[in-house]
Amino acid sequence: MAKILIVDDEPHLRLLYETELRRAGYETMTASNAEQGLEYVETMHPDLVILDIRMAGMDGIEALQRILDMDNTLPVILNTAYSSYRENYLTWSADAYITKSSDTTELLVKVKELLDAKMVES
Amino acid sequence: MTKLRPTEEVADLARRGLAACRVPQLIVDEQWTVVLVSEGACRLFGRSREQMEGTALESLVSSLDVFAGCGHRTCPPEGCFRQLDLKLRNATTAVELHCERFRDAAGHPFLNLVLYDAGELATRDAMRTARISKLGLLNQVSEALYGAQLSLPQVLESVLIAMTAGQGLRFNRAFLLLVDERTRTLRGEIAIGPSSREEADRIWRDLADQPTDLYEMMTSYDLSLKETDVAVNNIVRNLKVDLAEDDHVLIQAMHSRRVLHVSEKDSGPGLDAVRHWLGVGRFAVAPLATRRGSIGVLIADNAISGLEITELDLEFLQLFANQSANAIESSRLTEELARKVLDLRKAQQKQKEDQQTLLRMERLSVMGETSAIVAHELRNPLVAIGGFARTLLRNLTEDDPNRQFAQIITEEVGRLERIIHDLLDFIRPQKMMRRNLPPDQIVQEIARKMHLTLEHASVALDLDLKAGDVEVNCHPGEIQQVLQNLTLNAIQAQPDGGRIRISSRVLEGGVLIQVADRGPGLAKDVAEKMFSPFFTTKTAGSGLGLTICVQIIRAHGGVLRGENLPEGGACFSFILPRPKPEGENGE
Structure with missing residues (x-):
């Protein structure tokens, strides 16, 4: 079963994504800030990361670079309330960019797509 | 009276001057003997100088009576002026006489008689x-x-x-x-x-x-x-x-x-x-x-x-x-x-309008920044509320009375999210990443994307695309958004179903795209206000849709026009520019 790491500083959103992903059949783990997220990537080897951008402390863009430095085959989805980060080229190395919505369909579709692709590669 | 004491030379000069004068003039002494005559006098009397000088005035005129009152004692010091008929030879000539008294160096009295020809004077008067x-x-x-x-x-x-x-x-x-x-x-x-x-x-x-x-x-x-x-x-x-x-x-x-x-x-x-x-x-x-x-x-x-x-x-x-x-x-x-004043007035008016526009834009800009912050802050809690409402909805059985409430929360959050989406799109600075591509492709893409929405609303979409392979220079994502907004408006203008026609036609400077519906058309007050932010006639939506379209088309150097068709329905049209020649194609 694929392990998904959710990095978001909003506890309610972490809970929402956890609920939705588990219902879809994934194993989840959550981190409330970027530093903790990086630690989990290193120690718990998730199959995919869902990363918020605007967080207290290290932001998602920096976290993205660090994750890719560690493992550039790890799929990362940037999930943010700010659609304007899409213009920032530093976000372009992420595998997907999703604007947060109460309808999680897009997120779930993207997660599945990326994991399927990863499976084919490996 | 001033006594004249001229030198011989001056006296001689005066004599010669008088003699040459064309005005008839005679100088007579106390005994009315002619002492000196002018050229004019010779002509008037028809005699030579020799014939006249030294003779009695009486012999020259029929009677001295005509000079009555011009005597050596009676003539006033300032001279006198009178009209008289002078009988000369066989004819009578009307003259004007000017008489003046003076004395010579020895104190002898003389009269200067100047005779103006009245006929000549009349001509001069007429001239005057x-x-x-x-x-x-x-x-x-x-x-x-x-x-x-x-x-x-x-x-x-x-x-x-x-x-x-x-x-x-x-x-x-x-x-x-x-x-x-x-x-x-x-x-x-x-x-x-x-x-x-x-x-x-x-x-x-x-x-x-x-x-x-x-x-x-x-x-x-x-x-x-x-x-x-x-x-x-x-x-x-x-x-x-x-x-x-x-x-x-x-x-x-x-x-x-x-x-x-x-x-x-x-x-x-x-x-x-x-x-x-x-x-x-x-x-x-x-x-x-x-x-x-x-x-x-x-x-x-x-x-x-x-x-x-x-x-x-x-x-x-x-x-x-x-x-x-x-x-x-x-x-x-x-x-x-007057023209310059008018020009100046126009310029002033324009300046005033520009100022107002600037102020409005500034207000909009401040409002935009504030809105962006608020909108982003609202997004996270909304995602949580709406997300869990969906979870709830899924977990409730079909006959659960709370299901309806969860449904309402889901829908209302969806509405709020759409407003935020529209708002953030509206205030986001447009970054132009333009490409050259056939506009028909964008239209077809939109038709594909909106297929389900159109079907759901029972609206048929007719495509009349004549641009073919002709390319335009545009931001495809933005033009897609314009077409999507216009199509959504057209769907909502026909709540009981209908038809939408999207057409493209090549013009000299670009490609004309038109989106027409068969709805009730634009009401007059709507037509005036529809392009201003937050104006909407819809019950759903934020009213930012058309304003975004206007901004996007304007950024492409065009104008978005909305008009009513003679056969009924509204039609929105805009022109996308043809690609610039190689080398000019910049951001």
């Missing part, structure tokens, strides 16, 4: 009267030209009326030529005058019913209403001389600042051409000179009556031309001033 009358006329002209606030064409007409009117300068025909700075020519402007004797008679008869006061005539007589003057105006329109032709008679006359009288005998460059134009040999040309330079000429002739143009005519033509030139110049300056 004519001058005064013409000066009065000039005054009237001046009042009309300056006082009546005439427009430039009216001034030009008035000048010509004054030149030809019976109460005016009495020329038969008058032509006005002005310098055209644009073409650097002296060009015929307007003319007045009959083309034939018959027409002249008719006009003069008509004029008997016209106002007799020149001022009234100049300010009320409308040349344009008359069918006369056609021939002369045809002549004047053909009058055109290049300003560079320095030696041309008209150009010379214009720069000479003096009125020019041309007779049949004269010759010179361009003269024959002017004679040919006018159809006469004799005419007068007066320069229209102002302080700023020559602005044209007036040409006058007596083509119909054949009357000689007199010195007096020329003298007044000159004065009149000066006045006309200043009136024309002043009228031109006034008009120019």
